[in-house]
Amino acid sequence: MIPEELEKIALATRAEQDRLLHHLRVCTGTACLALHSDQIKDNLTYLIQQRSLEQTCAVKGVGCMGLCAVGPLVALQPQSTLYQRVTVDDTAAIIEHLDAHPIERLLCPTDIPFFQRQHKIVLENTGQIDPEHIEDYIAADGYTALIQALTEMTPSEVIEQVVRSGLRGRGGAGYPTGLKWSTVSKVRSTRKFVICNGDEGDPGAFMDRSVLEGDPHRIIEGMALAAYAVGASEGFIYVRGEYDLAIKRLKTAIRQAERLGILGKSICSTTFDFHLETRLGAGAFVCGEETALIATIEGQRGNPRPRPPYPSEYGLWGFPTLINNVETLANIPPIIRNGGDWFATIGPDHSKGTKVFALAGPVRNTGLIEVPMGITLREIIFEIGGGMIEGHAFKAVQTGGPSGGCLPEQHLDLPVGYDSLAQVGTIMGSGGMIVIDDTASMVDVARYFMEFCKTESCGKCVPCRVGTVQLYHLLGRFTEGSATAEDLALLEELCDLVKQTSLCGLGQSAPNPVLSTLRYFRDEYLAHMAKGVVTQ
Amino acid sequence: MRRMGYGHHALIETLHSIQESFGYLDEDALRYVATTLRLPLSRVYGVTTFYQFFRLKPKGEHHTCVICVGTACHLKGANAILEHLEQRLGVKPGGATVDGKVSLLTARCLASCGLAPAVVLDGKVMGKVTADEVIAWMQKWTHRDT
Numbered sequence: 142m143i144p145e146e147l148e149k150i151a152l153a154t155r156a157e158q159d160r161l162l163h164h165l166r167v168c169t170g171t172a173c174l175a176l177h178s179d180q181i182k183d184n185l186t187y188l189i190q191q192r193s194l195e196q197t198c199a200v201k202g203v204g205c206m207g208l209c210a211v212g213p214l215v216a217l218q219p220q221s222t223l224y225q226r227v228t229v230d231d232t233a234a235i236i237e238h239l240d241a242h243p244i245e246r247l248l249c250p251t252d253i254p255f256f257q258r259q260h261k262i263v264l265e266n267t268g269q270i271d272p273e274h275i276e277d278y279i280a281a282d283g284y285t286a287l288i289q290a291l292t293e294m295t296p297s298e299v300i301e302q303v304v305r306s307g308l309r310g311r312g313g314a315g316y317p318t319g320l321k322w323s324t325v326s327k328v329r330s331t332r333k334f335v336i337c338n339g340d341e342g343d344p345g346a347f348m349d350r351s352v353l354e355g356d357p358h359r360i361i362e363g364m365a366l367a368a369y370a371v372g373a374s375e376g377f378i379y380v381r382g383e384y385d386l387a388i389k390r391l392k393t394a395i396r397q398a399e400r401l402g403i404l405g406k407s408i409c410s411t412t413f414d415f416h417l418e419t420r421l422g423a424g425a426f427v428c429g430e431e432t433a434l435i436a437t438i439e440g441q442r443g444n445p446r447p448r449p450p451y452p453s454e455y456g457l458w459g460f461p462t463l464i465n466n467v468e469t470l471a472n473i474p475p476i477i478r479n480g481g482d483w484f485a486t487i488g489p490d491h492s493k494g495t496k497v498f499a500l501a502g503p504v505r506n507t508g509l510i511e512v513p514m515g516i517t518l519r520e521i522i523f524e525i526g527g528g529m530i531e532g533h534a535f536k537a538v539q540t541g542g543p544s545g546g547c548l549p550e551q552h553l554d555l556p557v558g559y560d561s562l563a564q565v566g567t568i569m570g571s572g573g574m575i576v577i578d579d580t581a582s583m584v585d586v587a588r589y590f591m592e593f594c595k596t597e598s599c600g601k602c603v604p605c606r607v608g609t610v611q612l613y614h615l616l617g618r619f620t621e622g623s624a625t626a627e628d629l630a631l632l633e634e635l636c637d638l639v640k641q642t643s644l645c646g647l648g649q650s651a652p653n654p655v656l657s658t659l660r661y662f663r664d665e666y667l668a669h670m671a672k673g674v675v676t677q
Numbered sequence: 678m679r680r681m682g683y684g685h686h687a688l689i690e691t692l693h694s695i696q697e698s699f700g701y702l703d704e705d706a707l708r709y710v711a712t713t714l715r716l717p718l719s720r721v722y723g724v725t726t727f728y729q730f731f732r733l734k735p736k737g738e739h740h741t742c743v744i745c746v747g748t749a750c751h752l753k754g755a756n757a758i759l760e761h762l763e764q765r766l767g768v769k770p771g772g773a774t775v776d777g778k779v780s781l782l783t784a785r786c787l788a789s790c791g792l793a794p795a796v797v798l799d800g801k802v803m804g805k806v807t808a809d810e811v812i813a814w815m816q817k818w819t820h821r822d823t
Contacts, residue, residue: 172802175801176804344747344748344786345786345790382730383730420690422728423692424729424785425727438686440684440686440689441720442724501749539748577752
């Protein structure tokens with residue numbers, strides 16, 4: 142692959158797209174597929190063939206369009222019409238109304254804050270391009286960043302751009318990406334590895350899945366750029382075993398990229414080689430922790446090990462290894478294409494760029510959103526999310542999954558950022574955002590997350606293995622109503638102990654849901670205690 | 678295994694392939710993998726039991742019902758569905774119905790939180806379900822096949 146060839150493919154694909162009068166994009170994300178969007182797509186294709194409209198109209202399956210609450214979604218371009226809750230029976234009407242007025246009954250308004258307030262960088266192609274065709278990605282300026290880096294930039298210049306962008310790891314901890322890259326690049330070694338962490342174990346989060354399913358080539362490009370920058374020539378994409386569709390699309394994408402010479406030996410006629418493989422996870426939350434993830438790729442039990450040495454010095458098979466989250470890597474191509482300074486203009490200090498959230502719970506517009514950092518939680522929930530569904534009252538918002546915490550209404554005006562969320566006792570996390578209404582008991586929510594951590598604890602270190610079980614039973618006494626004041630004191634003490642002494646991130650953050658609910662909803666714990674007193 | 682050069686790191690990928698072909702991992706399969714990859718059987722067994730994804734027992738003969746117990750589904754009553762199933766059909770997560778027709782499993786999150794509570798019946802995701810609906814589907818399976 143040389144730059145000219147890439148240009149040729151891009152031009153040819155764009156010319157082909159411009160020739161058509163209509164583009165129908167059917168969402169084939171997981172939520173819409175569950176509602177039979179594949180049949181809708183097949184039916185539309187069939188109808189177009191039957192009516193010999195192939196010359197003017199094309200159908201393609203695209204990644205998640207975001208508004209999962211009203212799926213399946215079908216978009217008609219260039220009119221920018223969006224149809225919601227489409228059924229197979231509606232397909233004929235859609236074809237008939239291609240040139241006429243849109244069908245009012247199915248119309249989904251696109252001028253609502255859900256679409257207007259989003260800022261898409263990571264998801265710019267998701268929902269726009271066909272993830273199973275590399276040409277579509279190339280036509281959307283895909284792989285230009287890689288070629289630009291390979292032909293015009295030195296590895297240290299690539300790192301320089303990432304440092305300037307201020308990008309921080311999107312997996313949850315928020316470690317500065319540029320710093321991580323330069324650490325790995327400085328270590329001398331015969332072999333180095335790049336790993337993409339797609340072990341999205343946090344229940345309620347599906348950002349990485351949507352990116353992998355909707356725009357797999359972007360991850361490949363991001364990884365190739367990372368490999369070039371740090372001097373690695375082998376990479377692994379670690380994906381949860383449950384994500385069948387994402388794995389299938391990734392494998393297709395890797396094959397296509399290899400065929401075009403974007404992966405493999407002497408990429409773009411340079412001396413840069415990069416080989417990429419997928420690895421399947423097998424259902425263990427702890428494998429999101431980087432040392433546990435490395436153990437899994439080596440074919441062992443996913444037990445974390447003490448750090449240091451950090452994977453950047455001693456990682457996969459003992460070689461220096463760079464591990465980045467899916468969303469982090471998805472940010473890399475646009476940063477290289479537009480420059481680090483461009484990225485740094487978005488968002489407040491210390492939290493640059495955008496963040497993808499999976500919004501769930503009793504709000505009107507559930508689904509996948511990407512917002513600039515610094516936006517307030519209130520804007521996310523009540524403007525983009527469309528507010529609570531009628532009959533439900535807002536009580537709390539949970540971010541960061543089992544490692545995060547719950548925030549009450551008083552903190553809704555907090556700007557979203559790594560440090561601002563940490564200050565109030567929760568974390569940015571990987572991007573799960575679950576709204577909790579007034580019917581839920583916060584003690585029960587805390588107990589639910591503790592049950593999760595208890596089950597997922599790998600059992601290597603004592604504070605986490607024993608502590609989470611004890612915390613779970615203590616919380617059980619609260620939900621049963623048999624807790625005493627001593628139990629409350631013990632709960633707080635134990636939370637602190639598990640947090641301070643656990644080996645890895647799972648144990649260190651496991652008490653977070655308990656601590657944050659204790660902080661903001663202490664009255665509920667007290668109410669549960671009082672109930673016990675009455676029954677005694 | 679050959680594709681990965683019989684390296685020790687091939688273990689998890691191999692187990693995935695076996696489970697995909699046979700539905701579960703039996704002792705013979707584990708022994709074979711251990712011998713071929715030159716790994717102690719204890720290590721193979723250890724890895725197999727560490728990960729939730731691998732099954733050592735055959736699943737229900739015909740059908741699977743996976744209930745999502747992710748956060749959003751939990752808040753919308755996934756646990757109540759499980760309790761109903763246990764009371765009325767006597768089936769617990771990880772087990773199968775008495776006649777072995779349907780296996781019941783739970784999933785951490787199906788990433789279909791917009792559809793909560795969600796269940797997967799034979800690979801088909803159904804959203805916004807109630808306990809009665811799930812029981813009706815499972816009973817339909819057991820009846821139709823007998």
